[in-house]
Amino acid sequence: MKTETIGLEKEQKINHLLNSQPPGVVYLSSWLTENGFSTQLLNRYRNSNWIYSIGTGAWMRVGDKPTYQGALFALQGQADLNIHPGGKTALSLLGKAHYLELSTKHITLFGGSEERLPTWFLKYNWGVKVNYFGSSFLPPQIGLQALEQGTFSLLVSNSTRALMECLYLTPKKQELVECYEIMEGLNNLRPKQVQELLEICTSIKVKRLFLYMAEKAGHDWFKYIDLKKIDLGKGKRSLVKDGVYISKYRITVPKTLENYE
Template identity: 60%
Template sequence: MSTVNTSKINQLLKIQPRGTVLLASWLVDKGYSFDLQRRYRESQWLESIGSGAMIRTGDHVNISGALYSLQTQLGLSTHFGGKSALAMQGKAHYLELSSKRVYLFGTKGENLPTWFIQHNWGTQIEYFSTKFLDSTLGLTEFQVKEFAIKISSPARALMECLYLSSNNEDFTECYELFEPLNNLRPDQVQELLESCTSVKVKRLFLYMAEKAKHSWFEYLNLEKIDLGHGKRSLVENGAYVSKYKITVPKALESNGGTIL
């Protein structure tokens, strides 16, 4: 390989963090032709992990490094959310980030690339394509070794957990996650609730926030939050909460006081 091409790959590897994926389309935009990329693979500078995706030869790349490339090179909204985001920020101490399952959320209509879907990342991926929240709201930067990725803030992550909840156990677990979060920013919570299109999520979130007696709840303007109309029965044979017109698990309603 020529000295010019060797210098070019060295420049690339200096600016690209270790532990991340290099996408062929992004490299072309940066001036690295498909032919040049092929020569880098033949010279063992890079190795393929799937169609259109490469890593430094010998580098170890996990799902965080893959998400970095989805976010920064493809501009996708895919991010760690729900219980995974809470665990990463130390908000769910009994949930291990190294567990065999991670929760990813993305915007409805976005498609994950084949290389990402087919590669073995060493963990089971639960991916949810939704539009109940604005994809630009409630995200925070999380540092992973040499790079940072966007993940859900605690407030958004809680809403994602509530979005997925469907039975007594889910709702009880969500409340357990909710109880320690006494330092959420009311302005961020307000913005998320106003943008949220799920009546179920909004009613449950407010119900749990009030039940947990979090001080930030008092700073929310409920008049600006559309809670829809009519009753919502979330579980069978539950307890009805008239203020939020929802039926929740009896065990949950009897835990720590009642909201009428």
């Protein structure tokens, strides 16, 4: 009788914990341990077909299928990490990059300069190639927004931050002309939000390119940006050889970008 009571209590305990998180999310071993579940107990639950492992340190509820979004939800909510969909991936999730390939085979994630993706995340086959960039050119908490992903919300870069993340990757990992095409579609950005991100951004390259592209695109919101409050650094920046020098922003850009109509 006593054994049955203990079994029932454990069953209720795991049920309660599993139900405290939305369906489809990953459960981190570290978070489960903090909530009173030892490795031994987790292995018992696995043997009882309650949960299954997707790698060392990560579990799923039986019946749920892992997605990279559900894994990121765990990293954000259970591990308190700032890792999030950024760049073109964020723009695509926000519906701001309609011309981009929707069934993309790559996802772009950004996190803090000291943050790393756990091994189980890197090893698991999500069906897409994961490109992760740890950086500190923008603060971790500013410029993110909650986006519904089925049963849960995920923090992703908003349009302004996402484009800045794209520009951060130029010119080696992201084409400048494609960044400009994205900028052209961002005609309804909030000037206050743009101003804030430009003022706290530490990448001179990103700030100069962002302002150059915004002005070139002729967006109405650009006239509300106070350039005097934005530190654009000193000296010239050459992004390509044999390009066009833009004296106002002291950058050399590809001819294809400057001549883009």
